[in-house]
Each structure stands twice: as structure tokens, then as C-alpha cells.
Amino acid sequence: MDVPIRDQSIRLGQFLKLANLVESGAEAKPVIADGLVRVNGEVETRRGRQLVLGDVVELQGQAARVSDDDVPDNLPW
Secondary structure: OEEEEEEOOEEEHHHHHHHHOOOOOOHHHHHHHHOOOEOOOOOOOOOOEEEEEEOOOEEEOEEEEEEEEOOOOOOOO
């Protein structure tokens, strides 16, 4: 799924929460530290890792791609 961000980059911990892959930033910390998160196919253990447009984050079989606000969401409003 594509998850739009407002700026040019976002930290990994923040993105996990924004993409609803974790409930909170507190939940993101141990998940990342335990090596359960992959960025572009590689294990990432740095919560502060800067993600940019096009990066793909995977956690427990779910994936989310960093996109920009210009991506249409196909909603009628």
C-alpha cells in the first residue's frame, strides 16, 4: 500500500505508526530493535533511519511504500 507523507523524508519509527503497522512509537522501538523490520528488502535496526519517496517498509508480512501527497487515493471527495 502507498502511504503519503507531507515532506521529502520521514523517520522509520514515525512511518511505521503512520502506515498503521504499529500502534505507537513505543511499540515501534522494540520491533525495529529486534530486526523485524525490513526497508527495501534489508533488515533495519535504526529507528531514526530516514525514509524517502519510494522506500518500501515491511513488517510481519505487511508492506507499505513511502509516497507523496500527489498520489490519488480514488476517494470520491
